[in-house]
Amino acid sequence: MADQTIKINLSESKKQKPQSDQLGFGKIFTDHMFMMDYIEGKGWHDPRIVPFQPLSLDPAAIIFHYGQTVFEGLKAYVTKAGEVHLFRPEKNMQRLNRSSDRLCMPQLDEEFALEALKQLIIIDKDWIPSAPGTSLYIRPFIIATEPYLGVTASKHYQFLIILSPVGSYYKEGIHPxxxxxxxxxxxxxxxxxxxxxxxxxxxxxxxxxxxxxxxxxxxxxxxxxxxxxxxxxxxxxxxxxxxxxxxxxxxxxxxxxxxxxxxxxxxxxxxxxxxxxxxxxxxxxxxxxxxxxxxxxxxxxxxxxxxxxxxxxxxxxxxxxxxxxxxxxxxxxxxxxxxxxxxxxxxxxxxxxxxxx
Amino acid sequence: MADQTIKINLSESKKQKPQSDQLGFGKIFTDHMFMMDYIEGKGWHDPRIVPFQPLSLDPAAIIFHYGQTVFEGLKAYVTKAGEVHLFRPEKNMQRLNRSSDRLCMPQLDEEFALEALKQLIIIDKDWIPSAPGTSLYIRPFIIATEPYLGVTASKHYQFLIILSPVGSYYKEGIHPxxxxxxxxxxxxxxxxxxxxxxxxxxxxxxxxxxxxxxxxxxxxxxxxxxxxxxxxxxxxxxxxxxxxxxxxxxxxxxxxxxxxxxxxxxxxxxxxxxxxxxxxxxxxxxxxxxxxxxxxxxxxxxxxxxxxxxxxxxxxxxxxxxxxxxxxxxxxxxxxxxxxxxxxxxxxxxxxxxxxx
Known part of the structure; x- marks a missing residue:
């Protein structure tokens, strides 16, 4: 990592937050997201927190054709005392790197990725729902972005983290x-x-x-x-x-x-x-x-x-x-x-x- | 298909075409591309030929997370007499639909897709290289675009066709x-x-x-x-x-x-x-x-x-x-x-x- 300073560009307008009984899973996203780019030879660079926004990608980007991508899923929980908890997030970052290895993708600095995740959560902290069983679902993912139709590992990637407030999996109690x-x-x-x-x-x-x-x-x-x-x-x-x-x-x-x-x-x-x-x-x-x-x-x-x-x-x-x-x-x-x-x-x-x- | 008229929006500026010995494979793309959208209930709609341009997609689009996508690859050849040939393109469209079925994706009207492909090629005809062994590689593909992190088939898709002039696979003659x-x-x-x-x-x-x-x-x-x-x-x-x-x-x-x-x-x-x-x-x-x-x-x-x-x-x-x-x-x-x-x-x-x- 050449430069580990995360640039922060806050959203000028905030979206309306949903009612806790309207959450569902993975359909609503917070105001911001984390992004970082990779180019072979230069490494990971330009880490930034930006307003949640569409990605602009070349139609020939490898992700669209050869599926070179890995992801993770974890959650942030808010306690009654108002603390924000993650559950073994280092395990997710380790697995992300193992997945990347299988897919011929570059390794992340796990500590830095976790730090980025935490900074993003702090910025969108008000999005973490507090009703019983609700949480903030965290989706880190890496996509191959090089525009090239050869079947080979990409030389360009983007690492992103997006956040989605999610409802209780068991609205009517745990059931088989x-x-x-x-x-x-x-x-x-x-x-x-x-x-x-x-x-x-x-x-x-x-x-x-x-x-x-x-x-x-x-x-x-x-x-x-x-x-x-x-x-x-x-x-x-x-x-x-x-x-x-x-x-x-x-x-x-x-x-x-x-x-x-x-x-x-x-x-x-x-x-x-x-x-x-x-x-x-x-x-x-x-x-x-x-x-x-x-x-x-x-x-x-x-x-x-x-x-x-x-x-x-x-x-x-x-x-x-x-x-x-x-x-x-x-x-x-x-x-x-x-x-x-x-x-x-x-x-x-x-x-x-x-x-x- | 509600409306099969392909809207055409030509590029105002044309890119410079490469020398035939500089082509390679799948790195250079023509001036235009074909796009069409799908929404469950509405079906395929809004077929259009537009300037080759980046795709703008929600970071939660299913393609990025669960790889719901299919593609094809075929070529257009220009003959000495200046005719443009496709080779059994109906087979590719049939296979695209078979692939889509396996991936829980909607079927295309094969004849219409082929017609769209031909119209696009005619518009970018000057991009077909004519040196021996060169051709225009054609990449039709469908991507799942619904922004949803649930593991399920998308309700939204985009069908695209992009074109890439490609060099001879065997620059120095066919070799083992x-x-x-x-x-x-x-x-x-x-x-x-x-x-x-x-x-x-x-x-x-x-x-x-x-x-x-x-x-x-x-x-x-x-x-x-x-x-x-x-x-x-x-x-x-x-x-x-x-x-x-x-x-x-x-x-x-x-x-x-x-x-x-x-x-x-x-x-x-x-x-x-x-x-x-x-x-x-x-x-x-x-x-x-x-x-x-x-x-x-x-x-x-x-x-x-x-x-x-x-x-x-x-x-x-x-x-x-x-x-x-x-x-x-x-x-x-x-x-x-x-x-x-x-x-x-x-x-x-x-x-x-x-x-x-």
């Missing part, structure tokens, strides 16, 4: 969803880009999601792309199962995204002295556990929902109802604990919270 | 390349997006390509993502082998892109009464054929190079030199015939050429 086990479409495969947070993985998931919704299910459970046998993720979340008292989640295998919430849950469970194991787990095994009455809970984990309890799987036409379709005790406890840490109402034994000051 | 057989990274897998011409496939390919180039190879040979055993594509091209007189190409299996050049070559070979077969083919088989002295030729096929002869494979450290590293007779004949049809110097028995008038 129905999941279709996906047997046709594949999200990612070993040797592909599944471990990177990059656009193509999400584009690839749209069709299966559309089919699942048409059939009345919320999400799909992704199986591995090789044998279509082993469990990978659920929707765009990691997935956990409680089987006969043990908590199991698929091991990171080269095609599963390494979720920050996933990692936090594993640490919490160990802290509680509960048996938790990361390993290969097949859908056959889940089915057997269900048949034996040992499939006690299942839930997805991610930044948006934190915990998304699974009430039912549909696999080859058969319905596997879990815990009578109700939120399990462990799912609820994990949700309450993690959100409690994030909103500052529970102790933070791991030092996960980073205060924005 | 060295190819690294890729054993780690995977381009696509059955159930994924490999059959669609969409950004994520190309983003996924960059790392392997980078590693191959560092080792001194031009491209990688992609193996299947499941067993890493069967041959899929070479770089971003389809691939053919001549083994003991028979021409073999991998069958379309759900992860290979259905190339227009690939299809044309199969038709040409049948027309010449040469044995050609589409089937599963393993790298082991290629190796055995090589050891037996029966691997006579190998070549990639695509719009950019037409035919790209392969002089050598590197597989697990062993060099498989094909035809003494020289361009094979069949490769040369296919190249001469196809480019001859495209430039109007050879008969066109299949009616592949579409004249732009």
């Amino acid at each position: 969803v129905k999941i279709l086990v996906e047997n046709e479409y594949v999200r990612a495969v070993t040797g592909g880009t599944g471990t990177a947070k990059t656009a193509g993985n999400y584009a690839a998931s749209l069709k299966a999601q559309e089919v699942a919704e048409e059939k009345g299910y919320s999400q799909v459970l992704w199986l591995d792309g090789i044998e279509k046998k082993y469990i990978e993720e659920v929707g765009s979340m990691n997935v956990f199962f409680k089987i006969n008292g043990e908590i199991v989640t698929p091991a990171l295998n080269g095609s599963i995204l390494e979720g920050v919430t996933r990692n936090s849950i594993i640490q919490l469970l160990k802290h509680w002295n509960l048996p938790v194991v990361e390993r290969k787990i097949s859908m056959d095994e889940i089915y057997q556990a269900y048949k034996n009455g040992q499939l006690e809970e299942a839930f997805g984990t991610g930044t948006a929902a934190i915990i998304s309890p699974i009430g039912e799987f549909i696999w080859h036409g058969e319905e596997l109802v879990i815990n009578n379709g109700k939120t399990g005790e462990l799912s609820k406890k994990l949700y309450d604990t993690l959100t409690g840490i994030q909103y500052g109402t529970e102790p933070d034994p791991f030092g996960w919270v980073v205060k924005v000051q | 390349v060295k190819i690294l057989v890729e054993n780690e990274y995977v381009r696509a897998v059955t159930g994924g997006t490999g059959t669609a011409k969409t950004a994520g496939n190309y983003a996924a390919s960059l790392k392997a390509q980078e590693v191959a180039e560092e080792k001194g190879y031009s491209q990688v040979l992609w193996l299947d993502g499941i067993e890493k055993k069967y041959i899929e594509e070479v770089g971003s091209m389809n691939v053919f082998f001549k083994i003991n007189g028979e021409i073999v190409t991998p069958a379309l299996n759900g992860s290979i892109l259905e190339g227009v050049t690939r299809n044309s070559i199969i038709q040409l070979l049948k027309h010449w009464n040469l044995p050609v077969v589409e089937r599963k083919i393993s790298m082991d088989e290629i190796y055995q054929a090589y050891k037996n002295g029966q691997l006579e030729e190998a070549f990639g096929t695509g719009t950019a190079a037409i035919i790209s002869p392969i002089g050598e494979f590197i597989w697990h450290g062993e060099e498989l030199v094909i035809n003494n590293g020289k361009t094979g007779e069949l490769s040369k004949k296919l190249y001469d015939t196809l480019t001859g049809i495209q430039y109007g110097t050879e008969p066109d028995p299949f009616g592949w050429v579409v004249k732009v008038q």
Whole structure:
């Protein structure tokens, strides 16, 4: 970084802030955004906070044609005392760099990127909603901007951070969803880009999601792309199962995204002295556990929902109802604990919270 | 389509056209571009030819985050008589719609899209270079423009066509390349997006390509993502082998892109009464054929190079030199015939050429 001074150009007019019950997810954006440019040989330069505005890009920019891009998602929470909390943001910046490496994109100075994020949040602090369950969703992303139709890594990039106040994921309290086990479409495969947070993985998931919704299910459970046998993720979340008292989640295998919430849950469970194991787990095994009455809970984990309890799987036409379709005790406890840490109402034994000051 | 009239807004200033030896590939663009918008419920609307200009997009546009986009690539050729030829452009428009279906994107009226393409070419006709081997590369593409961070299909799209005069792929005559057989990274897998011409496939390919180039190879040979055993594509091209007189190409299996050049070559070979077969083919088989002295030729096929002869494979450290590293007779004949049809110097028995008038 040649010059780490962030230039600030404040918006002359402020947009009207939405009511907390009108927030939804990812549709409303704050008054400002962070931008920084990269040119090969010069490096990252011109960091700036500017009014939220359209991007002007050449139609031949590589992002439009070859999808060279990575992103992150995290949240800022305001506590009852008015403090602003981030949750393990350094993990997101580390993952952004790992994703960039897979996509042949330049590395960011993680500390500087986090500092930029904090400065942006301070400027748009009034946008952080305070109603229970609401938060400020933070989307850092990097796009390849060089105008060139050759299939090669771009020499120009932009790093941006945009902010969106978001409503509670569970307006009517945490509740379980129905999941279709996906047997046709594949999200990612070993040797592909599944471990990177990059656009193509999400584009690839749209069709299966559309089919699942048409059939009345919320999400799909992704199986591995090789044998279509082993469990990978659920929707765009990691997935956990409680089987006969043990908590199991698929091991990171080269095609599963390494979720920050996933990692936090594993640490919490160990802290509680509960048996938790990361390993290969097949859908056959889940089915057997269900048949034996040992499939006690299942839930997805991610930044948006934190915990998304699974009430039912549909696999080859058969319905596997879990815990009578109700939120399990462990799912609820994990949700309450993690959100409690994030909103500052529970102790933070791991030092996960980073205060924005 | 509510209104199929294409509005035309000509550029007031014309850019300087490059020398034919300065063209390269995909770096220079003509004076105009085609644009058309889509909104769910309203459909495609406002088709227009405008001066080539930057796109203005919300930073939350789905294209930047979830890669919902498809594209095509084809060329316009100018003949000695000054006619402008397209090569089977209807195949590209059909494939664009198939790609869109996989990506949950709206269908285009193929005839209208082709008509728009022709009108744009006529306006920028003077940009088509006429030196041997040069052409006008045409890039139609659709991007998801709705500003929304939910992982779901966009409700807004833009369809664009941009044009780039390109130099001869073989400045010093057609010549063979060295190819690294890729054993780690995977381009696509059955159930994924490999059959669609969409950004994520190309983003996924960059790392392997980078590693191959560092080792001194031009491209990688992609193996299947499941067993890493069967041959899929070479770089971003389809691939053919001549083994003991028979021409073999991998069958379309759900992860290979259905190339227009690939299809044309199969038709040409049948027309010449040469044995050609589409089937599963393993790298082991290629190796055995090589050891037996029966691997006579190998070549990639695509719009950019037409035919790209392969002089050598590197597989697990062993060099498989094909035809003494020289361009094979069949490769040369296919190249001469196809480019001859495209430039109007050879008969066109299949009616592949579409004249732009």
